Amino acid sequence: MSDTESRWLTYAELGQIIGRTPSGARMFAARRGWLKRTSNKIGERTSVLVPVDIAEAPARAAHDKNGAMLANGSGERAMARAAIDALAEQLAITNRRLDEERTSGARAIERAALEIADVRQQRDDAQRRADRAEQRVEELQAALAARRRWWRFGR
Helix, strand or coil: CCCCCCEEEEEEHHHHHHHHCCCHHHHHHHHHHEEEECCCCCCCCCEEEHHHEHHHHCCCCCCCCCCEEEEHHHHHHHHHHHHHHHHHHHHHHHHHHHHHHHHHHHHEEEEEEHHHHHHHHHHHHHHHHHHHHHHHHHHHHHHHHHHHHHHHCCC
């Protein structure tokens, strides 16, 4: 195959023509045994010698996994954009739910703090009543002891 019958194309250019990714174009060229030229310069791309009938053919549309036609990657970008939009919507919903849960948790903590304060108040009131009752018992026991002494000595 001479240079008049073929053209040097990068894998990205070949991929656009045949409707595949650059990796798919690389495999396409390797299966056909086409010559490839790798540059010694950093950053330059590898090119492959493609027959003119393929190199000058109009670009074919790629197909996605479901068999839908993609126009040179624009469909892939549209699908990616749709997926990103769906994920962004799900993220917004999740964030909203998280905010609601945080608010609900804060309210529950406030209610628990109020209940704890009420229980402590009830405990303190009960302790004061118990102390007063104990003091009254001591007073009554002292009064009874004084009366018994009077009874013994009064006879």
